[in-house]
Amino acid sequence: MTETVATPEVLADDEFIADWGHPTHAHDFHQFLYVPLGRITVTAHGREHRLSPSVGVWIPAGVPHSARFGPDSMIVVETFETDLYPLQHTEATTVNVTDPQRALLLGRMRRSAPGNDAEVFAALSTGPRASLPLPRPSSRVALAVAEQLSRTPSDPRTAAEWARSLHSSSTSLRRAFRAETGLAFSEWRTRLRLNQSLELLDRGYLVGAVAARVGFTSANGYILAFRRHFGQTPGAYVRRSAARSA
Known part of the structure; x- marks a missing residue:
């Protein structure tokens, strides 16, 4: 008898978000997660990605992942439609967030009206592709x-x-x-x-x-x-x- 492995259902964030984080799920859109305050850990395909104010993560559409939120964490989420924004990554990938990118992301949070998604996607996609995640210490x-x-x-x-x-x-x-x-x-x-x-x-x-x-x-x-x-x-x-x- 062949065992069938269930895949995570594609749901909207507000259907399962909790104080501690997210259970395993997937999206039908690309997602960029950033944590200007605190820390969270995203797990995808058995690998942990630790986010901090200097490290964000790209999560391609369809990639099952979960998240654990640190206490008092602030989370910035940017989403991009797959047919409009082709993503170079095929797996969850941590990237270093530059000061201009941080300013752009925080500016988006302060605006009541949506900004230019194409501009944001281009800004977040710049930088060395091979760059290693490098969280900054705080003390x-x-x-x-x-x-x-x-x-x-x-x-x-x-x-x-x-x-x-x-x-x-x-x-x-x-x-x-x-x-x-x-x-x-x-x-x-x-x-x-x-x-x-x-x-x-x-x-x-x-x-x-x-x-x-x-x-x-x-x-x-x-x-x-x-x-x-x-x-x-x-x-x-x-x-x-x-x-x-x-």
Whole structure:
């Protein structure tokens, strides 16, 4: 006897939304979720996507997903019809939200009349396709480190050295990164360096020069980290980017 696996019914949000979140469901439209305050976790196909004020998620039409809301979370939802707005993603995909995108999303919340959906879709679809999700910490010391590293990713200081320079402890700094971003300090810094390397690769810098500029001690270490996180080498990324542009 063949077992039939039921698929989630396509429902409107207000039919099943609860204080804690959403049970598993799917939509017949594309959806972009953003959390300007608090945090939520979206689960799709067994994979968790943690959203924060610096990370949003695209959920393509038909993808079953659920959501858990953190306390006092504010959620921004943008929806797009599939026949009008073709989405490059086929799975739920987290993306980094830039300051201009954040301003646009919050501005939409303040308007009583609907804005230009095409403009919003285009704005939310910009940015490096391969960019790794990188939540920003919120506490004073961790945020100061994150901002300085964003300006100078090649800074070689360890967590202990950063903590001393900001009159804190390395334990507190590491705990803050883990609690506020879901990532260890070293992993957060690696993701930052890899994300910033994408722009340099797009601008035509050689792999060795890119590795040095973003803080890797060797080109080989950079290539290994790039392949581990992006599933391809920097050279393959450059070739595919060139092919897409062509």
